[in-house]
Amino acid sequence: MSSARTRGLWIDGQxxxxxxxxxxxxxxxxxGQPICEVARADAADVERAVEAAGRAxxxxxxxxxxxxxxxxxRAAELMRTHRDELAELEALxxxxxxxxxxxxxxxxxxxxxxxxxxxAASLQGExxxxxxxxxxTRPEPLGVCAGIGAWNYPLQIACWKTAPALAAGNxxxxxxxxxxxxSALRLAELFREAGLPDGVFNVVNGEAETGQALxxxxxxxxxxLTGEAGTGKKIMKDAADTLKTVTLELGGKSxxxxxxxxxxxxAVSGALLGNFYTQGxxxxxxxxxxxxxxxxxxxxxxxxQRTRRxxxxxxxxxxxxxxxxxxxxxxxxxLGYIEKGRAEGARLxxxxxxxxxxxxxxxxxxxxxxFTDCTDDMTIVREEIFGPVMSVLRFRDEAEVxxxxxxxxxxxxxxxxxxxxxxxxxxxxNLEAGICWINHYNITPxxxxxxxxxxxxxxxxxxxxxxxxxxxLKSVFVATSDVEAPY
Numbered sequence: 001m002s003s004a005r006t007r008g009l010w011i012d013g014q015x016x017x018x019x020x021x022x023x024x025x026x027x028x029x030x031x032g033q034p035i036c037e038v039a040r041a042d043a044a045d046v047e048r049a050v051e052a053a054g055r056a057x058x059x060x061x062x063x064x065x066x067x068x069x070x071x072x073x074r075a076a077e078l079m080r081t082h083r084d085e086l087a088e089l090e091a092l093x094x095x096x097x098x099x100x101x102x103x104x105x106x107x108x109x110x111x112x113x114x115x116x117x118x119x120a121a122s123l124q125g126e127x128x129x130x131x132x133x134x135x136x137t138r139p140e141p142l143g144v145c146a147g148i149g150a151w152n153y154p155l156q157i158a159c160w161k162t163a164p165a166l167a168a169g170n171x172x173x174x175x176x177x178x179x180x181x182x183s184a185l186r187l188a189e190l191f192r193e194a195g196l197p198d199g200v201f202n203v204v205n206g207e208a209e210t211g212q213a214l215x216x217x218x219x220x221x222x223x224x225l226t227g228e229a230g231t232g233k234k235i236m237k238d239a240a241d242t243l244k245t246v247t248l249e250l251g252g253k254s255x256x257x258x259x260x261x262x263x264x265x266x267a268v269s270g271a272l273l274g275n276f277y278t279q280g281x282x283x284x285x286x287x288x289x290x291x292x293x294x295x296x297x298x299x300x301x302x303x304x305q306r307t308r309r310x311x312x313x314x315x316x317x318x319x320x321x322x323x324x325x326x327x328x329x330x331x332x333x334x335l336g337y338i339e340k341g342r343a344e345g346a347r348l349x350x351x352x353x354x355x356x357x358x359x360x361x362x363x364x365x366x367x368x369x370x371f372t373d374c375t376d377d378m379t380i381v382r383e384e385i386f387g388p389v390m391s392v393l394r395f396r397d398e399a400e401v402x403x404x405x406x407x408x409x410x411x412x413x414x415x416x417x418x419x420x421x422x423x424x425x426x427x428x429x430n431l432e433a434g435i436c437w438i439n440h441y442n443i444t445p446x447x448x449x450x451x452x453x454x455x456x457x458x459x460x461x462x463x464x465x466x467x468x469x470x471x472x473l474k475s476v477f478v479a480t481s482d483v484e485a486p487y
Contacts, residue, residue, distance in 0.1 A: 006037040007181070009045055009205060010188040012052035013198025019044040024207070026181055029095030029324040030315050032362030038181045041204035046173070046213040049202040053144040053171035054219060056199030061141045061169035068167055069120035074194035076113035079106055082190065086183060090155055091315040093182045095324030095364065096278055098316050104278070105183075108446070109159035112462070115446045119464060120167035123471070133479040139471035141169035142245060143221040146214040148235075149184065150226040151177035151326050152281040152386075158184045160450075161224045162201060164466040170222075173202045175214060179326050181205045211235075218242050222470065225249065226283075228384070229410075229455045247459035247469050249283070249451060251384045252412030254433065255405035256286030256441060257395075260294045262417035263439070268302045270417060270441035271390065276310065276368045277442060279325055280388035283456075284413035286441055288381055290401050293394045300372060300392065304350050307368050312355045322355075324363045325387060331364040334387030338369055341380040346371040346391065376404055384410070398423065406432045412452035415441045434460075 006023055008015040022040035027033065041049075060068070079086060087101040096105070125137035147161035154176050162172045176184040184203050191201050204210055211231075215223050215238035222245040225235050232248040239246050256274050258267045274286035291299050315323035325331045331354070338352050351367035372392040374381050381391045395401040405414065414433040416424050421438075428436040434452040437443065444450055444462070451460040459469045 006039065007185055007205075008039045009041055009049075010185055010201075010203035011045065011049045012056075012202070013192055018042060019048070024178060024205075026093060026179070027327070028092055029326050030357070030360045030363040032328065032364070035092060035182070038205045041175075041206040041210045041213075043213045045204055046210065046217060049173045049204050050144055050217055050219040052199035053173055053202055056197055057141070057143060057171040060166075060171060060197060060200050063169075065121035065123055065167070068169065069117040071195045072113045072117035072120065072163060072166060075191050075196070076110040076117065078190040078194055079110040079113065079187075082186075083107070086155060086186065088316065089183050089186060091323070094151065094154065094180045095315050095326055097320040097323045099318055099320060100278060105153060105155050108444070109156045111446045112156070112159040112163045116163035116167040119164075119467065123168060123467065125473070132481040133477060135475055135477045138474050138476065139168070139467070140474055142470060142472055143170060144219055145170045145172050145222040145224065145470065146220045147172055147174040148211050148214065148223065148225045148227065149174065149176045150283075151179040152278060152283075154180040155183040155187065157226050158187055160461050161226075164461075165470045166196075166200065168467050168470040170470055171200045171202075173204060173214060173220070175204050175206060175210055178205065178207045212238060215239055215244070216241065221245065222247070224459075224461075224469075232457065245469065247451075247461065248457040249461060250412070250455065250457040251386075252283050252285070252410045252452060252456050253288060253382065253384050253408050254284055254286045254410070254413040254415070255288045255290055255431070256415040257290045257401055257405060257417070257427065258292065258295070258299065259416070259418040259420070259423070260292040261419045262295070263419065264295065264299060264302060266439060267299065267417040268306055270415060270437075270439075271303060272306060274415065274441040275390040276307070276322060276388045279322055279366075280368075281326065281386055282442065283386075284435065284442055284444075286413065286415050287385065287389065287391060288405070289390055289392045290395045290405065291392055293396055296372075296392075296394050300349065304370065307350050307370060310368055312365055312367065313357055314360050322365075322368060322388065324360070324365050326364070328364050330387070331366060334366055334385060334389065337380055337383070337385045337387070337389060341371050341378065341389070341391070344378045344380070345373070345375075346378055346380060347373040351388070376407065382408070398427070402427065402430055406430075409455045410452070411454035412456035413437070
């Protein structure tokens, strides 16, 4: 792509300019250079998309689940056919290492489409006989749905929101994050190639104003957001005016708890996955690493040793382990938290600085950073940083660490490393989080429900449970006897 090229919106099965002609640039985080201009949708463009999605929905919902699933399956196959292209696009637009994006972004998105392709024909209600008749229920599509994506996993998130919506007979208007808009537009092209009717999937690029136009539109029945908690609260307020259904996948400050009987090498692997994968830009990350005091020093030695081996570099280099943060602004945000950690007395044992990368002098690179001797009241322990910054805390016993782990406004994820599975299940029972990994971290198979509690969100994505959030249940009573009226 040249910097002179402009990518349009995708409405009613075709590329279109924004009504007012507005555009914004998308940048390569590894160089700071613009990739291309992208059309900026305004309220008129959202209106066009809603009208197109509404028209298409009349026919899409009438198709059998098998037919809808067949198209989703073709789209999954096309994603795999274009795996290398899509993986490079995600690395270019998001700064993620090309070593990650084929599997973590493209394959996971294709898996999602494939999974819900299989589920589309299985939507069914229930039947129950009653005195004087019987009733049955039928799950029905909500109508036009809006998906608002985050910049860390743009292609995966587009699939996570779109696949269950389309499988259930809805249509989708997707707004990618303004920092990573390109892969959703390519997904739209692949959907059309797979045979998806025009108007069933639409893409409107833009910033907060575009998102507001979606969440406030009376023709949209449901909004699904992946983003931060403040944005989620604003969307709930906007959605309340028309009583839209909402699914909110928000932030986290997740605990990763390592007991004294844990396999230390596995625990270090989990901590690395839970802090430095995708430069730490993952909402589920276990950034509060609680380590039993008896193994703390051994754990730290192994952790630092393995962190030293991570290669920071050009995201398009297959040997790169840690790529660029999403933007210079986010880089400054992360570095600000690192300075707060130092100022508040946490002990920096690794990293903490910008990282120079040859050939990428304008990139937003920061070293993987590890603090220890942290306390629960420190800013870096309380607030979500969304960067490669790990806070290590000591603990003495199970009851203590459980109380400290739950002492947060968030509740997205958690992790426990121990060889005592009874204790592991006991911890999973009591941790206030929507997800708990036992002796692993940050794996999200499409078959497993994904979502948080407290200020980490509402509703579930992935698994068959997601279909519950894209359907409404109608009850139908059928009388088999005469009506006895009291008058």
